[in-house]
Amino acid sequence: MAMVTSGGARIQEGILSLMQMAKTTLAVRALRGKGQAFIVCLSNPSTGQVLGSFASMADIIFAEPGSHIGFAPLGDLRELEGKRADKEHTAEAYLERGHVDTIVERDHLKHELASILDLISPEFRLTSSRRAPTERVAIRPREAWDMVKLARRPDRPRARFYIENVFANFFELHGDRVYSDDQSVIIGLARLGGQSVMIIAQQKSVADQKDDPSGLRMGEITPGGFRKARRGVILAETFKIPVISIVDSPGPRLGIDMEQRGLASAIARMIDQMGRAKAPTISILIGEGGSEAALAFGLTDRVLMLENAIYTPIAPERGAQSEMSDPAKASDVARALKLTSLDCIEMDIVDDIVPEPESGAHGAPIEAARLLKRSLMRELSEITNKNTNTLVRRRQKKFRKVGEYGNRFRSALRRETRAWQVGLAAGVRAFRQSGETDSAPEFVDDSDEMLDDLE
Structure with missing residues (x-):
């Protein structure tokens, strides 16, 4: 734990002062190599070489309200920018841009630190008292387009609802440590059945009907969101705790600005990080599992899916526009995409389906949370004791x-x-009959009998 209050390097010691940046940074790297967590609290001021070395390498960074935080001196910024930069050099600005995790009053710092240390130093591990046989729950079949509409319902429980009702002692972390804090991605530490876990979740916002009547853009993930989630996975490896990923997004946020911020690279690095994470991982699709965003968050040891969730490479409307030039045919495309939970379990895309209440998750959200919690605890108890190298290989x-x-x-x-054999044989038979009778060919549908013969 480091408490930082520094205005930067002293010039009185000359070049020796600059060398302290390398010394402290290497010391922090040695701590990380030993699997030791590092927490920093930035006070007023926290600037210059201290911020540019060990202080910014912490796993978790607290800041006090109104603290002056920034690398360059304010005088230099005024000269370069031609204006005052007071607001940009505060703890609040650094939180907004994803450089600190939370702002805490000094009077509350002890309690918050105790909570974090308790979560990252787990004493308990979830185990099952008995190995119950896996029971495949009867799932109510529905049309694919009906499932799409259910998954997108505005009153369907979101990720934050499940975090509040399934997990305990949730402590939210913020930022990608580069430029942003995407609100569509939630990461944080919590407990499930007494065991510490890292949560990375996709959180849909309320659809703005003025900006997008279809509501497709809400909850799309930016490059900063993928980097934020990747940071959560890295922290889980550092703290040696499992990862639970909650998936509910239509996909990545598209646009020229997103391309320039490295969208493709952020997605690829997230997929890679999930694939090689040396920690037990579980993902659960709770609503709309859209394209690359769902895959990047769902590459886990165990993949679960709520009964009325969907998993799709493209939104049916966009698929209909692309393939048929008619968005009104989205229902036909939805059927072809094989996006329902039954389709995914049939193709081994997901490992298990979590049943929903008869009225759906939107009709009985508390019961849906209870069913999900039970499934997550069962899955976690089965994989938490396995060797991490074995988990990665499998x-x-x-x-x-x-x-x-x-x-x-x-x-x-x-x-x-x-x-195809039945169709070909029927065609040949009809052709022969047409030659014998010298009349128009007549198709004889005896496919059922021929299938019986093939059996």
């Missing part, structure tokens, strides 16, 4: 084999082949 093998030729694919291919 995780990478599982996702590399998705869609490969196997028993399931072989059965589907056999069914398709039989259907």
Whole structure:
């Protein structure tokens, strides 16, 4: 733990003063190499070489309200910018730009530190008292487009609701440590069944009907959001605690500005980090699992999916516009995308389906939270004691084999082949009959009988 109050380097010691930046930074790196957590509290002022070295390398950074924080002296900034930069050099500005985790009054600092230390120094581990056989719950089949509408309902519980009702002692962290603090991504420490976990969650905002009547843009993830989530995974590895990812987003935020901020790189690095994270990982799709945002957050040891959630490579409306030039045919595209929970479990995309109350998660949110908590605790108890290297190896093998030729694919291919054989045989028979009778060909539909013969 470091309490920082410094105006920078002293010039009286000359070049030796500058060398202290390297000395302290390397010391922090040595701590991290030993798996030791490092927490910093920035007071007033926290500037110059101290901020540019060990203070900014902390795993978690607190700041006191109104503290003067910044690398360059205010006088230099006024000269360069031609204006005062007082507001940009405050703790509040640094929180908004994702450089600190939280602002805490000094009187409350002891309590907040105690809470953090308790969460990152776990004493308990969730275990199951008995190994119950996995029971596949009967899921109510629905049309794909109906599932899309259910997953997008504005009254459907969001990630923050589940965080408040499934987990305990949640302590939220902020920022990507680069430029932003995407509000569509929540990361933080919490407890599940007494065990400390790292939560990374996608949080949908309230749709602004004026900006987007379809509501598709709400909850889209920016490059800063992917970097923020990746930081949460790295912290989980440092603290040696499991990761629980909550997925509910239509996809990445698109635009020229997003491209310039490194959207593609941020997505790729998030996928890579999740794939090699040396920690137990679980993801749960609670609503709309959209394209790359869902995959980047969902590359985990165990992938769960709420009954009425969807998992799709593209929004059905955009798919209909792209393939049919008619967004009104979104329902047809939704069926072809195989995006329902039943489709995903059938193709081994997800590992299990979490049932919802009969009225849906939106109709009984507290009951939905209870069912989800039970499933998460069961899954966590099964993987938390496994060797992390084993988990990484199995995780990478599982996702590399998705869609490969196997028993399931072989059965589907056999069914398709039989259907083609039936059609071809019927066509040949009709052609022969037309030659014998010298009349117009008549198609004879005896496919059922021929399928029986093929069986």
